């Protein structure tokens with residue numbers, strides 16, 4: 689299963705990396721809030737889980753400065769190569785990389801001051817394992833922060849695309865929107881906070897953040913998802929090129945109503961969870 693997840697993200701790696709300007713604009717405020725909750729100081733050691741193409745890793749590396757250290761991990765070797773390239777291009781020497789499943793024990797010598805995870809934790813089949821692994825490597829007083837997708841009802845672009853994709857694949861059975869390892873697996877009210885408390889964390893908070901996509905049109909959003917949105921790409925992957933094209937076209941039409949006077953505004957809601965390892 690984890691191997692399948694890794695291969696799926698390998699396939700989306702280049703798309704996610706080249707979409708960094710879109711991702712960065714979409715998550716600008718949410719990322720700033722995540723870093724603020726991590727309480728990063730110069731010299732801090734940070735573990736960045738599911739680091740992807742390293743957009744937030746770079747922000748973290750800059751926040752902790754040359755005396756700090758970041759270990760960026762991801763299950764997909766290909767996407768982590770893009771992170772390495774981004775960090776090298778920025779001339780930052782304080783980041784190390786390791787291909788790793790966030791659910792597995794972390795191999796690192798000293799404890800971390802913070803563990804961060806931007807839009808990765810919900811893909812874990814057993815997120816409690818990831819929370820426990822992070823807990824073990826945090827110093828007492830260290831911070832855990834994660835951004836995940838919020839309530840599916842407030843994420844209509846994702847739910848619409850998934851619905852259309854499943855229809856084109858002929859997957860007509862009903863599935864829980866909160867299925868483990870899926871986009872909304874941590875979106876149910878209180879779920880992530882409960883998991884954090886059960887793992888032993890204190891000072892647990894979970895805050896809803898609006899992170900709408902501001903793009904010229906629905907076509908731009910669909911172009912982003914079709915190159916980098918692994919969960920939807922994977923639903924359509926078994927179809928032939930013509931059938932896939934028709935699904936993407938239908939998604940674009942379905943998302944057109946989000947066009948307003950100022951351009952296209954796709955609603956998106958995130959949850960920012962934060963917690964402390966007790967001293």
Ligand SMILES: C[S@@+](CC[C@H](N)C(=O)[O-])C[C@H]1O[C@@H](n2cnc3c(N)ncnc32)[C@H](O)[C@@H]1O
Nearest residue numbers: 697738739740762763764789790806807808811
């Ligand atoms: C939506 S991308 C987010 C990447 C990056 N954090 C960002 O915000 O730009 C999700 C990332 O989670 C990674 N991922 C999925 N399941 C994982 C797991 N079990 N352990 C580690 N990384 C995982 C994927 O490989 C992918 O890079």
